[in-house]
Amino acid sequence: MWRRVVSLSSFISSSRTSFVAQTASRLNTCESLTTGIAQQAKGVIAPKEKTPFITFVLGGPGSGKGTQCIKIVETFGFTHLSAGDLLRREIASNSADGAMILNTIKEGKIVPSQVTVKLIQKDMESSDNDKFLIDGFPRTEENRVSFDQIISVEPNVVLFFDCPEEEMVKRVLNRNQGRVDDNLETIKKRLQVFEALSLPVINYYSQRGKLYTIKAIGTEDEIFEQVRPIFTAFELHAAG
């Protein structure tokens, strides 16, 4: 449904821009939040009720992306699309790509972009919602470019759950979901892939003022209290 209207962009008024800045400042949130929203408000934004609002949720393995996505869904009504879950669903359904995906995940490597983007696209298009959390994607610059080319929508927000390696390893080893990649050997490979291929994506969005870094240590609730004001500010902006 959202695809039909994506190209119908309109300019947001300058009064809206100042409202956004005021809102963020009223919320007493961090400077990057104020700057990020104000920067977006200066750009071309399609009508709010029809444009998909996309959040990429990034961070190393075990940084708590999935856990926080559940809370964001409960509080802000997003649809949660976990790229890893979509790929595991392909394996479980014995699809043509299933064996290739399984081997790639076992090795801690990245599935070809087109495969992942098509799965995300299918779920986005079949959803009635226009607010999406895309969890664990893009993991590489190639992923990012591929999404841009196929879906043709920029993310509004990019969350980065910044967690010490030691803590991520501990959490993954205790995850207990029977995943083929939750073992020490694969985790080491995944951490290397994260550093070499995913950090450049995070830097890309940082340079564009879209990145919101969350210190991903502490209790789940404490971490969510860093996440909440980001979406509250966007909600207030949309309501304004």
Ligand SMILES: Nc1ncnc2c1ncn2[C@@H]1O[C@H](COP(=O)(O)OP(=O)(O)O)[C@@H](O)[C@H]1O
């Ligand atoms: N703040 C936290 N403190 C301790 N354990 C956590 C926290 N957040 C998540 N976990 C646990 O760590 C594991 C990895 O979390 P998950 O959300 O699956 O991370 P990711 O999706 O980034 O790999 C899960 O078992 C989860 O219950």
Ligand SMILES: O=c1ccn([C@@H]2O[C@H](COP(=O)(O)OP(=O)(O)O)[C@@H](O)[C@H]2O)c(=O)[nH]1
């Ligand atoms: O866009 C993606 C997302 C995931 N994966 C693969 O799926 C695994 C598990 O991803 P998930 O996001 O479920 O792991 P998490 O970071 O949540 O532990 C990754 O290590 C990759 O091998 C991938 O290739 N492309």
Ligand SMILES: [Mg+2]
């Ligand atoms: Mg996850």
